[in-house]
Amino acid sequence: MSNDNISLVKKPEDIPEKSQNKIKLTVGDVIFSICNYLFFGLFTLSCIFPFYYIFINTISSNEYVNKGAVTLIPRGITLQNYISMGNVNDLWTSVGITILRTILGTALMVFASAFAGYLVTKQEMWHRKLWYRLLVITMYFNAGLIPWYMNMSMLGLTNTFAAYIIPGIVSPYNIILVKTYIESIPGEIEESAFMDGASYWTIFRKIIWPLSKPILATIAIFGAVGHWNSFQDSLILNANTPELYTLQHRLYIYLNQSSNLSALAGSGTSSSDSSLLANAASQKVIQYTISMVTIIPILCVYPFMQRYFEKGLMLGAVKG
Numbered sequence: 001m002s003n004d005n006i007s008l009v010k011k012p013e014d015i016p017e018k019s020q021n022k023i024k025l026t027v028g029d030v031i032f033s034i035c036n037y038l039f040f041g042l043f044t045l046s047c048i049f050p051f052y053y054i055f056i057n058t059i060s061s062n063e064y065v066n067k068g069a070v071t072l073i074p075r076g077i078t079l080q081n082y083i084s085m086g087n088v089n090d091l092w093t094s095v096g097i098t099i100l101r102t103i104l105g106t107a108l109m110v111f112a113s114a115f116a117g118y119l120v121t122k123q124e125m126w127h128r129k130l131w132y133r134l135l136v137i138t139m140y141f142n143a144g145l146i147p148w149y150m151n152m153s154m155l156g157l158t159n160t161f162a163a164y165i166i167p168g169i170v171s172p173y174n175i176i177l178v179k180t181y182i183e184s185i186p187g188e189i190e191e192s193a194f195m196d197g198a199s200y201w202t203i204f205r206k207i208i209w210p211l212s213k214p215i216l217a218t219i220a221i222f223g224a225v226g227h228w229n230s231f232q233d234s235l236i237l238n239a240n241t242p243e244l245y246t247l248q249h250r251l252y253i254y255l256n257q258s259s260n261l262s263a264l265a266g267s268g269t270s271s272s273d274s275s276l277l278a279n280a281a282s283q284k285v286i287q288y289t290i291s292m293v294t295i296i297p298i299l300c301v302y303p304f305m306q307r308y309f310e311k312g313l314m315l316g317a318v319k320g
Contacts, residue, residue: 051295058082058289065285081289091293093243094250098228101164101246106223110216112169117178118204132179139172145236152237161244163237168227174219181215182208221302228298247294254290 025033057065061076069075085091119125120132143151157163185208193203209216234249245253 051299054288054291054295058285058292062285065288081285082293085289085293090242090245091247091250091290094245094247095293097161097164097244098247101161101230102224102227105165105168105227106220108165108169109171109174109223110220113171113174113178113219114209114212114216115204116170117175118182118208120175120179121182122200135172135175149236158237159241159244160238163233164227164230164246167233168223171219171223174222177219178212178215181212185211224301225298228294251290251294255287 053071056072056074057070058081059077059079060070060074061078062081064070064075116135120128120135122128125131142148152158152163152167157166189207189211190203193207198206229248230246231248231252234244234246235252238244
């Protein structure tokens with residue numbers, strides 16, 4: 001190679017470094033950022049502090065709680081309040097009913113929403129648009145509480161556990177979310193499965209269901225939180241069946257009866273349970289403790305489902 005050609009080749013040290021583009025922040029930008037972080041920081045604290053305040057009062061000595069001396073840190077830490085709540089028999093019965101209802105109701109709702117959402121995406125479905133419109137209409141029109149109760153009564157869904165499950169299996173809003181998500185899946189995947197001889201059920205089970213996990217996790221959160229916090233159906237439909245009371249219904253009863261500690265134990269508990277409650281907790285602490293018992297399970301589960309919730313909700317809302 002000639003000296004002329006060699007001179008044309010640049011050595012690494014001869015190549016100038018690329019200057020990095022730096023965005024210069026103005027005084028207004030800095031002030032805005034500070035105000036923005038300050039506002040959302042205070043907003044976050046305002047959301048978290050009520051739960052924290054209730055929790056530190058439940059693990060503090062009742063003497064300090066009654067005096068209002070517990071504000072930022074617990075004082076006289078004790079778990080006796082939770083131990084006393086655990087000795088109330090009807091509370092654990094309500095916990096079992098609520099857990100069973102949440103698991104079974106959410107599972108059936110997710111499956112029904114996924115399958116119905118898949119069906120309404122099929123052009124060959126008989127009167128597909130009619131059935132889909134009838135499904136959507138139910139989101140805007142409600143007969144009211146009394147007709148709803150009469151309908152549940154005529155269907156034999158009063159004073160039964162089925163009252164918690166059957167009415168919530170079909171959810172129009174969740175079906176719409178699943179339908180929109182499935183329509184975003186490339187149709188070529190399903191067409192290739194058809195060419196290989198797969199049926200609708202096989203395609204749904206082996207292709208649509210696995211690919212729809214983000215949106216299914218999203219509606220599962222909706223369903224689980226709804227079942228766990230449900231209160232009205234237990235209060236109205238199963239008012240005469242204490243053994244079927246949900247945890248939220250039991251909390252409602254306890255809060256109403258907290259002015260009388262001996263009545264807090266409710267029906268179905270022994271006198272020893274009542275004395276334990278009377279000796280271990282005050283009226284205010286009883287309210288705080290039972291509130292935490294109902295909140296903690298959801299607070300523990302929700303963070304693990306958060307990433308599915310955000311992804312599924314955004315993908316399911318891409319199409320109208």
